Structures are given as structure tokens and as C-alpha cells.
Amino acid sequence: MKNRKDEHIKYALEHRSEYNSFDDVELIHSSIPKYNLDEIDLSTNFASHDFEFPFFINAITGGSENAKKINQKLAKIASACNLLFVTGSYSAALKNSNDDSFQIVKKENPNLKLATNIGIDKDYTAGITAIKALNPLFLQVHVNLMQELIMPEGSRNFSEWENNLKEFVQNIKIPVILKEVGFGMTEDTIKQGSEIGIKTFDISGRGGTSFAFIENRRRENSLDYLNNWGQTTVSCLLNLKNYVDKVEIIASGGVKNPLDMIKCLVLGAKAVGISRTILELVVKYDVEKVIKIVESWKNECKMIMCALNAKNIQELRNVKYVLYGKTLEFSIQKI
Numbered sequence: 001m002k003n004r005k006d007e008h009i010k011y012a013l014e015h016r017s018e019y020n021s022f023d024d025v026e027l028i029h030s031s032i033p034k035y036n037l038d039e040i041d042l043s044t045n046f047a048s049h050d051f052e053f054p055f056f057i058n059a060i061t062g063g064s065e066n067a068k069k070i071n072q073k074l075a076k077i078a079s080a081c082n083l084l085f086v087t088g089s090y091s092a093a094l095k096n097s098n099d100d101s102f103q104i105v106k107k108e109n110p111n112l113k114l115a116t117n118i119g120i121d122k123d124y125t126a127g128i129t130a131i132k133a134l135n136p137l138f139l140q141v142h143v144n145l146m147q148e149l150i151m152p153e154g155s156r157n158f159s160e161w162e163n164n165l166k167e168f169v170q171n172i173k174i175p176v177i178l179k180e181v182g183f184g185m186t187e188d189t190i191k192q193g194s195e196i197g198i199k200t201f202d203i204s205g206r207g208g209t210s211f212a213f214i215e216n217r218r219r220e221n222s223l224d225y226l227n228n229w230g231q232t233t234v235s236c237l238l239n240l241k242n243y244v245d246k247v248e249i250i251a252s253g254g255v256k257n258p259l260d261m262i263k264c265l266v267l268g269a270k271a272v273g274i275s276r277t278i279l280e281l282v283v284k285y286d287v288e289k290v291i292k293i294v295e296s297w298k299n300e301c302k303m304i305m306c307a308l309n310a311k312n313i314q315e316l317r318n319v320k321y322v323l324y325g326k327t328l329e330f331s332i333q334k335i
């Protein structure tokens with residue numbers, strides 16, 4: 001029998017976004033430096049926790065043998081590099097009491113900085129079960145409307161979603177992050193979420209993994225004209241410039257390298273989530289090689305910050321930039 005989680009991994013790796021909004025952002029550098037490389041501080045804070053590095057492994061998987069192997073590798077890398085690791089949706093474990101593809105990561109890496117994820121279609125009690133099992137730093141609640149609509153076996157009734165979110169906020173004792181899955185979030189969603197009591201949003205925009213593409217690959221009659229649904233990560237961040245001090249914005253979606261990460265931070269993100277890029281690395285290389293790559297990312301982030309005269313994440317917000325192409329067109333329109 002085909003496993004949905006395995007299909008997600010397979011089709012996520014098959015897809016390559018044809019448009020990258022990060023290429024539309026040019027950072028203005030500085031020729032006379034203020035700081036030495038070893039003065040640069042990458043630390044950040046969100047969801048009431050301090051983190052040594054501003055990027056993390058964002059929700060990917062769990063719930064199959066292959067997913068378990070991937071989680072084991074990702075957790076080893078996160079643990080060795082002192083990165084935050086967020087599991088994929090815990091709902092896969094709720095359906096199967098024998099599943100250990102989530103728990104294993106903590107068992108094998110007791111000091112792992114771990115968080116987990118659940119869908120907004122679930123009742124808050126599902127979140128409580130996940131929290132009891134994993135003792136995470138926070139819970140991501142994901143919204144994925146177009147994915148559900150395209151998914152052959154997806155939800156068709158959405159009237160409970162907003163109320164479910166309210167109940168998550170009221171009943172979950174750890175920070176709750178509202179998270180997209182690659183379609184992006186703009187002002188109206190942030191306002192609605194804030195009114196409900198959400199303080200941290202992962203705007204996960206278009207430009208990397210497309211769950212429209214993934215679900216279309218799983219359908220008989222593909223609706224592939226919807227594959228580019230949603231707003232890009234950079235467009236979302238530009239749209240939310242006035243919110244970066246009111247709520248915590250986390251960026252993800254299409255982040256490929258440390259320059260993309262720094263661009264997210266310049267645009268006001270408190271941290272940057274990476275899914276497809278690290279998934280591709282763990283599928284291609286052994287754990288030791290990926291650890292080396294991630295360690296290099298840390299140094300590369302410092303190099304770029306040094307060349308921008310930014311000593312820390314806060315100072316990155318003073319960096320000037322120019323926009324090109326579709327991203328510029330988006331930014332000049334009031335939506």
C-alpha cells in the first residue's frame with residue numbers, strides 16, 4: 001500500500017520551484033567594516049526560547065519506516081549542530097499506536113532541542129497527546145487549505161478550523177505557532193491569528209516545496225495550474241514589515257542557502273525554517289557530511305553579516321536593500 005508520508009517526500013524532492021523571490025532582493029553591503037568575524041552573534045529568541053542559531057530544521061515528516069530513518073538522521077544533525085528540530089505532523093502517530101518515528105529522535109538524542117507539529121483540522125487534545133509524548137519546546141499548528149482541497153482524501157469541511165485554533169491557544173500550555181506549509185501568510189491572516197491569541201507565525205511562503213504540486217502528483221486528474229498557489233516568502237515578509245515588532249515572524253519556504261536566510265532576517269524574521277533543502281541533503285549524503293555543511297552555514301551567515309556591518313540579528317534590520325521584478329511589483333501594491 002502507498003504511504004502518504006512517503007509520497008510527500010518523493011514528490012517534494014521531484015519538484016523544483018520555477019521562481020525564486022530571494023533573487024529579487026539585493027542587500028546593500030558596506031565596504032568599511034565595523035566588526036571582526038568572531039564578534040558576530042547569530043543568537044535569536046522566539047516562542048519564549050533562546051536559540052544559538054537563527055535557522056532550524058522545519059517540519060518534514062514522521063509516520064513511516066522511511067520517515068523514521070529521515071527523522072533519525074535529521075535529529076542527529078540537529079543535535080550535533082545544536083539546532084532546533086521540528087518534527088512533521090504528529091497526526092501520523094495518532095493513527096498508529098505502534099509508531100515510534102517521532103519518539104525515537106528524543107530517545108536517541110536526549111539533549112535535542114525539539115518541537116512538534118499538528119494540523120489545525122485536529123482537536124486541541126491531539127496537541128496535548130503530542131506534547132505528552134515528545135515534551136517539545138513549542139507546538140506548530142499548521143494551516144494548509146489548498147493542500148487539503150487538492151488532496152484526494154483531504155478535508156472538505158473547514159468551519160471548525162478557527163474554533164480549533166482558539167481551543168489550541170486556550171488549552172495548550174506551551175507556545176503555539178501558527179504555520180503555513182508553503183503557501184504564505186499575509187496581513188489579514190496575521191490579524192486574525194493575533195486576535196485569537198497567536199504571538200508567533202511561521203509565514204512559510206511559496207518558492208520551495210509546493211504542496212499543490214505534491215498533491216497534484218497524487219491525483220488522477222491533476223490541477224497543475226494551481227501549482228504556484230499562494231504568496232512568496234519574500235512578498236509575505238514585505239507585506240508584514242509593520243508587524244515585525246508586534247508579533248514574532250518566522251520565515252520559511254524556498255530557503256536554499258545562508259544568503260536567503262540573511263535576507264529573511266533583514267526583512268524582519270526572527271528565525272528561518274528549512275525543510276526541502278535539508279531533506280535533499282540527508283537523502284543524498286551521510287550524516288557526517290550534512291553536519292559539515294550545516295556547520296559551514298553558520299560561518300557563512302557570520303561572513304555575510306560581517307559584510308553587512310550587522311553584529312547581530314537586530315542590527316540586520318538596519319540593512320538597506322533593493323527589490324526587483326515580481327517582488328518589487330508586489331511590494332508597491334496595497335493589499
Ligand code: FNR
Pocket residue numbers: 008009012058059060061087088089117140142179180181182204205207208209252253254255273274275276277279
Ligand atoms: C513538509 N511541510 C510540513 N509542514 C507542516 O506544518 N507539517 C508537516 O507535516 C509537513 N510535512 C512536510 C513534508 C515534506 C516532505 C516537506 C518537504 C515539507 C512543510 C514545511 O514545513 C515547509 O513549510 C514547506 O516545505 C516550505 O519550506 P521549504 O520546503 O521550501 O524549505
